[in-house]
Amino acid sequence: MPTIKPNKSQEVIGKIFKDQGLQYGLKEFGGFDISEILYITEQESHRYYVRDLKSNEQKFVYDEQKNNRKPEEIIRQLWLHKLNKIYGYPFERMETEKSVHFGREVHAKRADIVILKEDKITPYIIFEIKEPNAKKAEEQLKTYMSGEWAEGGVWSNGVQKFILYRPFPKEYVTTFPDIPRVDQAWDDLFEEKLFYKTLDKNFDLAFIINRLEELVLAASGESVFDEVFKLLYAKLYDEDQAKNYRQDGEVIFKQYKDPKKTYQVINDNLFNSAIAKWPNIFNSTDKIELSPDQLQVCIPLLQTIKLFGTGREELEIVDRAFEHLITEVSKGQKGQYFTPRNAIRMCVKILNPRKEEYIIDPACGSGGFLLHTMYWVWDKYLENASQEAKKEYASKYLFGVDFDDKMRKISQALMLIAGDGKHHIFKRNSLDARDWTGDAAEFARVELKELLYNFSNSAEDEENRKTFRHLNFDILLTNPPFAGEITDGGLLRQYDFAKKDSKIRPKMERHILFIERDIDALRPGGRVAIVLPQGVLNNTNMEYVRRYLFDKARILAVVGLHGNTFKLPAPAKGTGTKTSVLFLQKWLENEKLPKDYPIFMAVSKKSGKDNSGEYVFKKDVNGNYIHDARGKKVLDDDLDEIAEEFIKFAKDQKFNF
Numbered sequence: 080m081p082t083i084k085p086n087k088s089q090e091v092i093g094k095i096f097k098d099q100g101l102q103y104g105l106k107e108f109g110g111f112d113i114s115e116i117l118y119i120t121e122q123e124s125h126r127y128y129v130r131d132l133k134s135n136e137q138k139f140v141y142d143e144q145k146n147n148r149k150p151e152e153i154i155r156q157l158w159l160h161k162l163n164k165i166y167g168y169p170f171e172r173m174e175t176e177k178s179v180h181f182g183r184e185v186h187a188k189r190a191d192i193v194i195l196k197e198d199k200i201t202p203y204i205i206f207e208i209k210e211p212n213a214k215k216a217e218e219q220l221k222t223y224m225s226g227e228w229a230e231g232g233v234w235s236n237g238v239q240k241f242i243l244y245r246p247f248p249k250e251y252v253t254t255f256p257d258i259p260r261v262d263q264a265w266d267d268l269f270e271e272k273l274f275y276k277t278l279d280k281n282f283d284l285a286f287i288i289n290r291l292e293e294l295v296l297a298a299s300g301e302s303v304f305d306e307v308f309k310l311l312y313a314k315l316y317d318e319d320q321a322k323n324y325r326q327d328g329e330v331i332f333k334q335y336k337d338p339k340k341t342y343q344v345i346n347d348n349l350f351n352s353a354i355a356k357w358p359n360i361f362n363s364t365d366k367i368e369l370s371p372d373q374l375q376v377c378i379p380l381l382q383t384i385k386l387f388g389t390g391r392e393e394l395e396i397v398d399r400a401f402e403h404l405i406t407e408v409s410k411g412q413k414g415q416y417f418t419p420r421n422a423i424r425m426c427v428k429i430l431n432p433r434k435e436e437y438i439i440d441p442a443c444g445s446g447g448f449l450l451h452t453m454y455w456v457w458d459k460y461l462e463n464a465s466q467e468a469k470k471e472y473a474s475k476y477l478f479g480v481d482f483d484d485k486m487r488k489i490s491q492a493l494m495l496i497a498g499d500g501k502h503h504i505f506k507r508n509s510l511d512a513r514d515w516t517g518d519a520a521e522f523a524r525v526e527l528k529e530l531l532y533n534f535s536n537s538a539e540d541e542e543n544r545k546t547f548r549h550l551n552f553d554i555l556l557t558n559p560p561f562a563g564e565i566t567d568g569g570l571l572r573q574y575d576f577a578k579k580d581s582k583i584r585p586k587m588e589r590h591i592l593f594i595e596r597d598i599d600a601l602r603p604g605g606r607v608a609i610v611l612p613q614g615v616l617n618n619t620n621m622e623y624v625r626r627y628l629f630d631k632a633r634i635l636a637v638v639g640l641h642g643n644t645f646k647l648p649a650p651a652k653g654t655g656t657k658t659s660v661l662f663l664q665k666w667l668e669n670e671k672l673p674k675d676y677p678i679f680m681a682v683s684k685k686s687g688k689d690n691s692g693e694y695v696f697k698k699d700v701n702g703n704y705i706h707d708a709r710g711k712k713v714l715d716d717d718l719d720e721i722a723e724e725f726i727k728f729a730k731d732q733k734f735n736f
Contacts, residue, residue, distance in 0.1 A: 084120040084122075086118050088113065088118065091127045095140065095148045095153060096153075105157065106238055107154075107161075107238065107240060108237070109281075111161075116156075116160050117156055119141075122137055126142050127141040131159075131175070132156055132163070133175060140152050151191070151208050151209055154208050154209075155208045158192060158206060162194065167262065169261075173194055174193045175191065175192055175193075176189040176190070177189055177190045177202075179222075179226045192208065193206070202228065203230060204229060204230065205224055206232075206234075206235065207220045207233070208236075220234050224245055228247075229245075230265065231244050239286045241254060242254060242379070246265070266336065272329055273329065273331075273382060273383070274321070274328045275321040275330055276328055278318070280385045282384040282385075283400075284384075284400030284401075291303075294377075295369070295373045299368075299369055305368075306367065306368060306369060308489075308492065309365070312353040312361070312492070313345050313349040314349075315492070315496070316350075330382070331344055333379075333382045334379045338375040342371040342374050342375075346366055358522065359522060394450065394493065394496060394497060395454075397493065398447070401492070401493070402417060402420075402445070417647070418610065419644055420451065421687050421718050422610075422644060422660070422718060424719065424722075426448070426662075427448070427452050427455045429722050431455075431736050432456055432553075433456070433460060436476065437530060437551070437552050437554075438476060438478065439478040439479065439554075439600060440480070440557045441479075441509035441559075441597065442480070442557050442558065442593065443486075443487075443557070445486050445489040449478075449493075449494065450493055450497070453472070453477060456476075457472070474498030474502065478552070481505075482507065484506070487506055505523035507523050509593070510565075511567075511569075512547070512548055512573055515545075515547045527550065530550050531549070531550060532549035548573075550601070553602060554605060555608075556608045557597060557609050559590045559610070560590065561588075561656065563588075563589045564587065565588075565592065566586045576594070576595050591624060594615075597609055598632060601665045604664065605664070606662070607632070608661070610658055611660075613639065615659075616637060616661065628661075631663075632663035632665045633663065633664045633666065633676065635664055635734075636660075636679035636680070637659055637680050640657075640683050641686035643688040646691070677728075677732065681721045681725070683718055683721060684717055695714070695715045697712075697714070
């Protein structure tokens, strides 16, 4: 009687996938006990094989000595199990490694899994299986479907999947949210209802946006950025209605059989309603520019995910997707650069925002400072609070202002998701008091009214209620635009920096005016972190700025950032400009100013990026990536170390925050 070899599936699978850095593991197979499904044994010395679920043959998956792994074979076996147990397809209707035919020719490559029709001959659905880090395969999958005249195709890497469907006799290929079970037809899926409580909060939005771009948007002639955000806001509105107003929680953001109905529901109903519910994000005349057939392809990729009700980890995924989405146009123009999240985390850690402190970013861009302030407060001060309390914090204490439409749409979307449908992100010009008057500014004025600074002088107080220049925020964090000189005399005369010898300077750099604006937005004792070109701190012609700063605030710290910090991978534009972060605390009213005091100074030597702007991650002695407790790769930078050193300095100086 042959010896039964022990099942090493749990041990071997851990070795096969340990360096993949998966965000959610093989989430396609969540709920399965993988070690119970697969039977992996050591068939040769240090070489492991999995028993094929269909044929019972041994398939190689791992060589321990050569570190040779086949993660895609594990994923294929798990799909065989899922197709059989969840979708109900018998193994006799499945083939693996099937040769693909093109007319009379047989393609050299083989399809990983093919589900056959009931005749057990005709291909029905073709699967292309990849390892977890793989991202692209649309064209190959379409080729397989065409060669075999299959109705459906599935691409899967175990973490994400997308599904293509060719509704014969039509030639075009659309997407589907799922494949039919053995007792269903494709058309039956159109009739299935969706409900808010069953939407999936584990998703990779960057992956979805890539699919949208490659399948439809790149060839549509429309702006990828604009159309994606129209779809996201339509979905946010639908989730808001399903969660809070519809009795059964049904979601109607979905693909319908008729593309015209899909367009009617998504654009005419949901997107138009989103415009009305959240004004100042889109124009009232905006509409989804995609055709009904193009929209029909996009919707299944988004309809099953849940944006509202997500936690911190899901918000970080959305944030990373938006970072990916910001194109060359919105990253590099007018000196606006996407602030790296590790630099933001350093600033937040140094200023230590607390749960009842009001925060503002007057040049909020994509909302990074606000989002990571929220994470900090959630983790440090609201760790045991309810989800409702965390949402209330996000919707009450975080404020942002930006005049750039693309960036503002990102920050508004993030804060809407975090604040459960509420936000304090305003489309206004932070520098120009004239932009804070009139009907267009009413929403911002109402929301900020309680945070106006109260002057004892009635004339000054009345003027401030018109201009909203002096505010009472506890903390301000910002990375203002560097480039661009302001020559508008009406704006310049609002600033002390623009006045010289009783005259108005003919022009001023934008970021210099932001320094004065930022200090005016803080209450006495308030704290600020502002990213500035290093020249502001050491050029001789900037001495008047430094004198102003010493007069208005205590210099807490200056951190010089590495030259690669703001670089971006091609083709996006970044900057190699030397920058520093200046940390200040505004003097209290009538505070006796010290003649001298120590200032924390640091220079970053490791930015977490290489010379091309790509992120660099830490590795262990064996060359494997190091992951943190949440399974994320650890960035190779020194900014957190700098923040820790500042905290020691702050304790020695007995700072009150």
